[in-house]
Amino acid sequence: MDAHAHAAHGHGELEIPFNVHPRPDTGLYNAKLGIWLFLASEVMLFGALFSSLILLRTGVENWPHGWKLLNVPLATLNTFVLISSSVTVVLAWASLRLGDLRKGKIYLALTLLCALIFMVVKAFEYGSKFSHHIHPSTDNFYAIYFTMTGLHGLHVLGGMVVFAYFLGPGAKMWQTEPARFTNRIEVCGLYWHFVDLVWIFLFPTLYLL
Amino acid sequence: MSGHATPEEIRKETRIYLMVFAGLAVLTAVTVAVSYLHLSIGMAVLVALFIASIKGFLVAGYFMHLLSEKKLIYGVLMLTVFFFAVLLWGPWHHHYDTFGR
Amino acid sequence: MAPKRQLRVGTQWLYVDEAEKLLREAIRIQEEEEKKRHGGHPQSWIRRYVFSTDHKWIGLQYGFTALLFLLFGFSLMLLMRLQLAWPNKAFGILKVLGETAAPGGVMLPETYNQLGAMHGTIMVFLAIVPLAVGAFGNYVVPLQIGAPDMAFPKLNMASYWCYLPGGLLMLGSFFAPGGAANSGWTSYPPLSVIATQGQTWWLLGMVFLITSSLLGSVNFIVTIIQLRAKGMTFMRFPFFVWAQLVTSFLLLLAFPPLEAAAILQLMDRVAGTSFFMPSGLVVSGNVLANAGGGNPLLWQHLFWFLAHPEVYVLILPAMGIVAEVLANNTRKPLWGYRSMVGAAVFLGFMSFVVWAHHMFLTGMGTVISAFFQTTTMIISIPSVIILTAMFMSLWGGSIRFNTPMLFALAFLPMFGIGGLTGLPLGLAASDIHLHDTYYVIGHFHYVVAPGTIFALFAGIYYWFPKVTGRMLNEFWGKVHFWLSLIFINGVFAPMFYQGLAGISRRLYDGGAQYAHANPAFKSNVLMTVSAWCLLAAQVPFIVNFFWNVFMAVLGKRNAGPNPWQATTLDWAATTSPPLAHGNFDVMPVVYRGPYEYSLPGHEFDYLPQHVEVPEAPPPGGGMLPEAVAVARREA
Numbered sequence: 052m053d054a055h056a057h058a059a060h061g062h063g064e065l066e067i068p069f070n071v072h073p074r075p076d077t078g079l080y081n082a083k084l085g086i087w088l089f090l091a092s093e094v095m096l097f098g099a100l101f102s103s104l105i106l107l108r109t110g111v112e113n114w115p116h117g118w119k120l121l122n123v124p125l126a127t128l129n130t131f132v133l134i135s136s137s138v139t140v141v142l143a144w145a146s147l148r149l150g151d152l153r154k155g156k157i158y159l160a161l162t163l164l165c166a167l168i169f170m171v172v173k174a175f176e177y178g179s180k181f182s183h184h185i186h187p188s189t190d191n192f193y194a195i196y197f198t199m200t201g202l203h204g205l206h207v208l209g210g211m212v213v214f215a216y217f218l219g220p221g222a223k224m225w226q227t228e229p230a231r232f233t234n235r236i237e238v239c240g241l242y243w244h245f246v247d248l249v250w251i252f253l254f255p256t257l258y259l260l
Numbered sequence: 261m262s263g264h265a266t267p268e269e270i271r272k273e274t275r276i277y278l279m280v281f282a283g284l285a286v287l288t289a290v291t292v293a294v295s296y297l298h299l300s301i302g303m304a305v306l307v308a309l310f311i312a313s314i315k316g317f318l319v320a321g322y323f324m325h326l327l328s329e330k331k332l333i334y335g336v337l338m339l340t341v342f343f344f345a346v347l348l349w350g351p352w353h354h355h356y357d358t359f360g361r
Numbered sequence: 362m363a364p365k366r367q368l369r370v371g372t373q374w375l376y377v378d379e380a381e382k383l384l385r386e387a388i389r390i391q392e393e394e395e396k397k398r399h400g401g402h403p404q405s406w407i408r409r410y411v412f413s414t415d416h417k418w419i420g421l422q423y424g425f426t427a428l429l430f431l432l433f434g435f436s437l438m439l440l441m442r443l444q445l446a447w448p449n450k451a452f453g454i455l456k457v458l459g460e461t462a463a464p465g466g467v468m469l470p471e472t473y474n475q476l477g478a479m480h481g482t483i484m485v486f487l488a489i490v491p492l493a494v495g496a497f498g499n500y501v502v503p504l505q506i507g508a509p510d511m512a513f514p515k516l517n518m519a520s521y522w523c524y525l526p527g528g529l530l531m532l533g534s535f536f537a538p539g540g541a542a543n544s545g546w547t548s549y550p551p552l553s554v555i556a557t558q559g560q561t562w563w564l565l566g567m568v569f570l571i572t573s574s575l576l577g578s579v580n581f582i583v584t585i586i587q588l589r590a591k592g593m594t595f596m597r598f599p600f601f602v603w604a605q606l607v608t609s610f611l612l613l614l615a616f617p618p619l620e621a622a623a624i625l626q627l628m629d630r631v632a633g634t635s636f637f638m639p640s641g642l643v644v645s646g647n648v649l650a651n652a653g654g655g656n657p658l659l660w661q662h663l664f665w666f667l668a669h670p671e672v673y674v675l676i677l678p679a680m681g682i683v684a685e686v687l688a689n690n691t692r693k694p695l696w697g698y699r700s701m702v703g704a705a706v707f708l709g710f711m712s713f714v715v716w717a718h719h720m721f722l723t724g725m726g727t728v729i730s731a732f733f734q735t736t737t738m739i740i741s742i743p744s745v746i747i748l749t750a751m752f753m754s755l756w757g758g759s760i761r762f763n764t765p766m767l768f769a770l771a772f773l774p775m776f777g778i779g780g781l782t783g784l785p786l787g788l789a790a791s792d793i794h795l796h797d798t799y800y801v802i803g804h805f806h807y808v809v810a811p812g813t814i815f816a817l818f819a820g821i822y823y824w825f826p827k828v829t830g831r832m833l834n835e836f837w838g839k840v841h842f843w844l845s846l847i848f849i850n851g852v853f854a855p856m857f858y859q860g861l862a863g864i865s866r867r868l869y870d871g872g873a874q875y876a877h878a879n880p881a882f883k884s885n886v887l888m889t890v891s892a893w894c895l896l897a898a899q900v901p902f903i904v905n906f907f908w909n910v911f912m913a914v915l916g917k918r919n920a921g922p923n924p925w926q927a928t929t930l931d932w933a934a935t936t937s938p939p940l941a942h943g944n945f946d947v948m949p950v951v952y953r954g955p956y957e958y959s960l961p962g963h964e965f966d967y968l969p970q971h972v973e974v975p976e977a978p979p980p981g982g983g984m985l986p987e988a989v990a991v992a993r994r995e996a
Contacts, residue, residue, distance in 0.1 A: 065941060067514070079330055085513060087336060087337070095617035096617035098617075098618070099347060099620075106352045107654070134281065137323050145273060194652075195636075240323075244320070248320060255291055259294075332586070340614060347618060347666060
């Protein structure tokens with residue numbers, strides 16, 4: 052008989068094809084396509100906010116300069132931190148591909164550390180604004196500043212939760228399915244690079260113009 | 261495993277990642293330095309977006325491997341970029357209208 | 362010597378005793394796997410039925426929840442219609458709204474606004490889309506493409522469990538101080554920003570619903586592209602699958618701007634920002650203390666950027682269902698399948714560039730109005746292509762007038778009316794007169810109510826035997842259909858007349874105060890009576906539905922796996938495929954397109970997609986086009 056029955060796995064979990072190995076005609080494994088689709092939706096989310104910024108900015112006579120009101124050196128530091136975290140996460144994936152879990156976990160931990168530094172610096176930035184009685188309600192410049200960096204920050208936080216999971220309980224998958232675990236890190240890395248990408252545009256738009 | 265690369269190829273890729281990192285760091289310094297020139301708003305926007313686009317290209321192309329990605333992903337992204345452009349253009353199109361002027 | 366009998370199994374011819382040995386071996390292996398699989402601990406009740414990861418059960422969860430919301434949203438409208446026909450009269454039933462909302466059984470204008478806003482929100486976001494995409498999409502798509510489940514079963518479960526809390530938040534908003542959201546389902550600022558607390562609940566509910574939608578759309582797209590069976594090329598998809606694929610792209614790319622807008626409106630309401638609040642706004646004689654500098658039109662752009670593609674999300678799955686039912690009950694292939702697919706894709710693409718036709722009266726200017734008017738006219742073309750192809754599919758067909766077919770047939774002229782009445786709205790000049798009148802309400806209800814909802818009914822009657830193993834009662838189905846058709850037209854047809862006469866929408870008394878509305882206002886009584894009769898017409902359906910579900914749960918089946926003699930893969934799966942075990946005992950391989958009905962020379966009038974036909978038909982032998990192709994041949 053040449054018809055194959057896709058029976059369930061020993062763990063009671065249904066086996067979904069192309070979870071680990073790519074489908075020949077598309078060249079992709081499922082999660083890779085899935086994460087890119089999700090990132091496409093995120094482009095539209097942040098795009099809507101950039102669009103709002105443009106409308107609000109072009110709708111008024113006087114829009115303040117970001118470099119006058121915001122802390123450029125601190126945000127520049129944050130930019131370097133985020134770029135570094137992008138390198139560390141892709142090096143983590145490369146290590147896992149080479150079969151080195153220890154190095155992979157070290158790079159993942161470094162990524163998480165960079166993300167933490169980013170959030171601490173951000174907390175400091177926000178805190179200094181609040182202590183000067185500057186809030187989102189102060190004016191639309193600060194409103195869009197807090198909203199966009201805030202939403203971006205939430206995405207950083209989300210990434211941190213996922214990395215922490217893969218450093219902790221999630222790493223168990225390496226013992227049974229190393230290829231699938233490596234794919235998961237690749238997919239998380241793609242999400243993380245996107246977070247970095249958003250900041251690459253957000254930083255000059257808010258702070259340098 | 262996405263793509264069966266040999267250890268040698270992976271190490272080569274690692275070298276590229278580090279070069280991209282250096283490039284991103286330099287471009288960040290450049291974009292901040294330019295902002296201190298306090299160019300006119302039109303020029304400032306153009307320069308800032310230009311540099312950001314190069315940085316974005318590096319991250320997307322090398323870190324996210326878009327340069328070697330499959331056609332289907334390109335297709336999805338082209339579609340998204342088009343709608344993104346429409347979303348950016350839409351709300352402030354009132355500049356185009358000349359009625360009443 | 363008597364010839365030895367041979368059986369065709371899969372792609373091989375085997376002697377009977379060989380076949381029997383293999384069969385016994387297969388049964389033994391299956392039993393072993395079964396033991397290994399469960400290892401003595403079956404899934405807990407919670408894992409199996411509450412937090413299920415099986416697309417079929419999740420589809421049913423969506424279905425039941427959405428149907429309840431549909432009934433609830435319908436009830437809100439029934440209460441509104443009492444006020445519209447007999448403004449400011451006391452009704453005993455209105456006492457259910459409570460003393461604050463309806464003192465002495467008389468509806469307050471504020472209450473009317475709440476009912477209106479929530480009716481729209483619930484119908485669009487909690488009823489129709491979850492039913493069309495969450496229920497039908499989830500249950501049928503993996504079956505129709507020959508997949509074992511969705512690509513990301515846990516994500517599927519998460520998407521239902523974002524939908525339900527979102528829906529409950531929306532319902533809960535009725536109990537907030539000041540009641541539910543009351544600024545229309547469109548939530549335009551500045552009104553929505555200064556509205557009562559219910560609006561904040563609405564916004565939070567929307568965040569949950571949008572999240573659910575995004576997770577679902579990623580799942581659908583990956584499943585359709587990656588998990589289709591061998592031989593299932595894109596142009597062999599049933600049209601229903603194409604419709605769901607395009608719909609998922611719309612949900613994926615159009616919803617995020619509304620999410621962004623919801624965040625901005627939440628900031629305006631909760632953090633005191635002025636994204637949508639212009640400077641110097643005066644409310645109740647006082648100048649608002651916020652920073653100002655905002656733009657109410659920004660909300661409208663972001664909202665309609667989603668909400669226009671959203672209406673295609675409402676119609677495309679319905680067109681998909683109608684296509685399936687039409688092909689099946691005309692016993693011939695769909696006319697113009699390729700054109701329909703191209704039209705659906707083009708429709709999806711164009712839907713992103715027409716949104717500002719909802720904003721012709723905002724003072725945007727003539728250049729932009731001309732642009733959006735043009736794109737809107739262009740988008741009517743693919744709709745017409747799809748509808749024409751469906752009409753043409755009837756020509757020369759051997760039509761079976763069963764209940765699903767009646768609903769599918771009615772869809773055609775009803776959607777036609779809905780679509781045609783959209784044209785004067787899409788043209789900026791005529792829209793000046795018709796915008797925000799009952800004409801608009803008539804237009805979109807024709808498309809969604811006797812349009813989409815009828816298609817969804819067709820789908821329920823059609824797929825019910827696959828899910829339960831029972832056919833819904835035909836007689837009561839026909840009663841349900843005819844009464845619904847008559848009364849639904851009674852509700853919505855007069856609206857065009859009212860709109861042309863100039864009655865605005867969202868008036869709590871239906872236009873009673875306006876002299877110009879007078880003659881048209883009288884139609885409100887007919888419409889209200891029709892609406893309540895429409896409710897009565899649903900009773901046969903509800904009884905039919907629950908009775909047969911009850912019988913099915915008791916195990917009393919009366920339908921086989923393919924009672925409609927259909928060709929698509931969903932009918933190749935067993936009746937009520939088991940949960941968490943994959944859908945097919947043997948993964949199907951696809952050999953042909955989805956609508957091979959009345960194939961010349963073939964003995965039966967349908968040839969399923971997954972049945973392999975041997976090159977030379979055996980002498981004197983027949984073919985049973987059931988789950989596994991078996992033919993007898995004498996060697």
